[in-house]
Amino acid sequence: MSLLEVDGVKVHFPVKKGILFDRTVGHVYAVDGVSFQVEAGQTYGLVGESGCGKTTLGRAVLRLVDITEGSVVLDGTDLAKLPEEEMRTFRRRLQMVFQDPLGSLNPRQNIESILSEGMAAHGIGSNQDERREKIKTILAKVGLPANSLARYPHEFSGGQRQRIGIARALVLEPDVIICDEPVSALDVSIQAQVINLLEELQESLGLTYVVIAHDLAVVRHISDVIGVMYLGALVEEAASDKLYEAPRHPYTKALMSAVPVPDPEVEDLRARILLTGDLPSPANPPAGCRFHTRCPWKQETRCATERPELTDDGTGHKVACHWTAEIEAGTVSRTGGEVVGAVREELDDRLPVEPTL
Structure with missing residues (x-):
């Protein structure tokens, strides 16, 4: 058993209106079904x-805010x-x-x-x-x-x-x-x-x-x-080195591409994924995959209607995306976003392995 187990935790804050703020008109879905485990x-x-x-x-x-749903298990x-x-x-x-x-x-x-x-x-x-x-x-x-x-x-x-x-x-x-x-x-x-x-x-x-x-x-x-x-949910989880070496979710790929590299030549030539659109409001999250409104690989028929589960690929690497395998294989075409630059193969080995703090 893990020392700390967070299972399906949701934290929804009511949005109130009225002269006395006594009327609930909606909720802010700050955390919406997050699960993870931490070993001692x-x-x-x-x-x-x-x-x-x-x-x-x-x-x-820490129970500093009320949990709407889910469990936080510490040592049983x-x-x-x-x-x-x-x-x-x-x-x-x-x-x-x-x-x-x-x-x-x-x-x-x-x-x-x-x-x-x-x-x-x-x-x-x-x-x-x-x-x-x-x-x-x-x-x-x-x-x-x-x-x-x-x-x-x-x-x-x-x-x-x-x-x-x-x-x-x-x-x-x-x-x-x-x-x-x-x-x-x-x-x-x-x-x-x-x-x-x-x-x-x-x-x-x-x-x-x-x-x-x-x-x-x-x-x-x-x-x-x-x-x-x-937007309140986990979209990817993996061991640190594995996540940085091979991010699989489109959002993680975009995050990693934004990390500056302390080599001007590599920084100028490497590929960067520029997301389009604004972050949706947690009070009105989009249906289906919450990232689909900004995802470069979105497929409207499924992404806009069906929310993907955080699924383990069998190696401990978990991803919440309908098209992970297809994106990796290149069989799903890009439908949005922008890629700037292209990393030359001869520069790949110059990318830093450890961050500079």
Whole structure:
């Protein structure tokens, strides 16, 4: 059994109107039937463009937003069905590192107060002196000096504040940490430091991560398995290297083609898939395949009416597309989109294997 199992999770927010906002006129389908599993000690990456539901899904796993339907099973216990009082004990085992390192820290509390608050709530340490000593140990693990305890969030740099956010999660000794865009607000040089820190902590403490990001290079660097989200649903899932070497869903292909290559000659000549049209509204998603309104290979007879299931090809590579095999074989013609450039064969071996962080 996997440590964390997310099965058919849906999060639908009601749209209300009226003078008192007491009339429901529809729903925003932020997350609409997502399933994935994370093994102990593994890192699961979630990628997709802004507004696809990644953050909402992460918050739903922690029950920070209500789950409309589905289950979130942690070590055999369905968190979606737990009363709030029982859920509190599991919150210690599930923690989150938020995207904004400054906005997620109370500016009126010093670092000792911020880090000891959760410990006191969960009964960790018999007194403040014990908690203080543990906090010093955790601060050392994330690379911050012990004299940080009396300082306030505004006195730290962005990278240091993100380390404080990581320390706040670690003091509760969790099993799973959900990292919501953990480096997007940081400079590139600091991003590498934080990513390396997360990897070191995972190795030394046996942590399990769910990393939510839109930076494909960061996700590839840290993840074992990657799920690609589009408009509230997973469209592809595979081992990290397999996904990057051979993306199979049209949306994933477009995402990968947009990743910049640090070689001007390759960047100018490689093929890029330009999607047409705007991202549909999650309050009114299209029927059938949700990507069909922008898909270069759409076939109206089926794509517009039948929603594809996320199907395993037998190797652990899962794709939600009616025409995956035909696209790979070249038997389905392009019906939209635009391809710019063409990669010369002699340049293929110059494409970077590992991302530059």
